[in-house]
Amino acid sequence: MVTKNKEYRSTDKHSMKILITGAAGFIGSHLCDFLIKDGHEVIGMDNFITGSPDNLTHLTGNPKFTFILHDVANYIMVPEKVDAILHFASPASPNPSSPYGYPNLPIQTMKAGGLGTLNTLGVARANNARYVLASTSEIYGDPVEHPQKESYWGNVDPIGERSVYDEAKRFAEALTMAYHRYHKINTGIARIFNTYGPRMRLDDGRAVPNFLLQALKKEPLTIYGDGEQTRSFCYVDDLVLGIVKLLYSDEHDPINIGNPEEISIKDLAFTINNLFENPSGVVFLHNKVAGKDPDRRQPDIHRAKTLLHWSPTIDLVTGLKKTIPYFQSRMP
Numbered sequence: 001m002v003t004k005n006k007e008y009r010s011t012d013k014h015s016m017k018i019l020i021t022g023a024a025g026f027i028g029s030h031l032c033d034f035l036i037k038d039g040h041e042v043i044g045m046d047n048f049i050t051g052s053p054d055n056l057t058h059l060t061g062n063p064k065f066t067f068i069l070h071d072v073a074n075y076i077m078v079p080e081k082v083d084a085i086l087h088f089a090s091p092a093s094p095n096p097s098s099p100y101g102y103p104n105l106p107i108q109t110m111k112a113g114g115l116g117t118l119n120t121l122g123v124a125r126a127n128n129a130r131y132v133l134a135s136t137s138e139i140y141g142d143p144v145e146h147p148q149k150e151s152y153w154g155n156v157d158p159i160g161e162r163s164v165y166d167e168a169k170r171f172a173e174a175l176t177m178a179y180h181r182y183h184k185i186n187t188g189i190a191r192i193f194n195t196y197g198p199r200m201r202l203d204d205g206r207a208v209p210n211f212l213l214q215a216l217k218k219e220p221l222t223i224y225g226d227g228e229q230t231r232s233f234c235y236v237d238d239l240v241l242g243i244v245k246l247l248y249s250d251e252h253d254p255i256n257i258g259n260p261e262e263i264s265i266k267d268l269a270f271t272i273n274n275l276f277e278n279p280s281g282v283v284f285l286h287n288k289v290a291g292k293d294p295d296r297r298q299p300d301i302h303r304a305k306t307l308l309h310w311s312p313t314i315d316l317v318t319g320l321k322k323t324i325p326y327f328q329s330r331m332p
């Protein structure tokens, strides 16, 4: 039977102790909130390389939340038994113009995806815990198959500027499957497509925060290239529900989690300018992108629909309207 998202309750799940790496980040902090509300205890772990303690301030003093300041690339000691691990620690923005973009954090990015995945899988093995890896649509590279199904192997440049992220995540997927096959760990892999919402860093350089910030300042929106490239943007609440459903399942093979509503970057810019009545329009910039900017990206979410009974419910304009107040409140 298909469970409608809004009716979703984890009534069949007993309370778990869950380790979330990347807890001070955009998606990680929303996962902390959701899982605590759903009755679990959360141990958050982060080294703040791209995240911020501000994203967790509201959880200070909450008896269901503890925080460990730690780099996941180093051996991980968790003081108590955990039932589940969500490994979300990694820089995630491809923008070389931002200090938080992974082209400027290349070794840290490979360590988070490589050593961080090894260390968190070790914790999963020691605790016999359910494990969910935050993988990415970037493992498809610049895809020649469209939309992207999980069965597609990808078109990835192994040495380009994006490779530190793409290949680390591909290594992470392979290692996760090795722990599942060899050590029989109950692992899952979420291939996350472009996600946006409150608590994104205003200056992390990704398209949505850049455009919102520029529109708020009534500046022209910076379109990289001709703007014909497409993405499919998922609002964070939808994404979090998909991740949680994967966590509560026993699915092992990768599952795309994203919103299939595909839009060109030019149309995204026009949509945001319309919302703000921004008179400054757009400017087309070249040579701003690290490596090869993927031309098209859209998830095939058939597996998520059938196996997890999940699909997104929040359209782009609704999601942007939910995001704008956060950006307004954080304007420098």
Ligand code: NAD
Residues within 6 Å of the ligand: 021, 022, 023, 024, 025, 026, 027, 028, 045, 046, 047, 048, 049, 050, 051, 052, 070, 071, 072, 073, 087, 088, 089, 090, 091, 092, 093, 111, 112, 116, 134, 135, 136, 137, 191, 192, 193, 194, 195, 196, 200, 201
């Ligand atoms: P984010 O930068 O906001 O969050 C990442 C968090 O990980 C930050 O708090 C950062 O400080 C922490 N971190 C990084 N390296 C670490 C380390 N070595 N030790 C401990 N903490 C570390 O990014 P996000 O958008 O929330 O992404 C979260 C995860 O989801 C990442 O793994 C990313 O690859 C994945 N993902 C995100 C998207 C998206 O569109 N947001 C798409 C695909 C995949």
Ligand code: UDP
Residues within 6 Å of the ligand: 093, 094, 095, 194, 205, 206, 207, 208, 210, 211, 222, 223, 224, 225, 229, 231, 265, 289, 293, 294
């Ligand atoms: N982009 C853009 N202007 C910006 C930031 C990004 O045109 O100011 C483009 C970028 O080149 C890419 C798309 O928007 O084609 C999405 O970029 P983002 O950094 O959000 O993530 P990606 O999907 O590339 O990982």
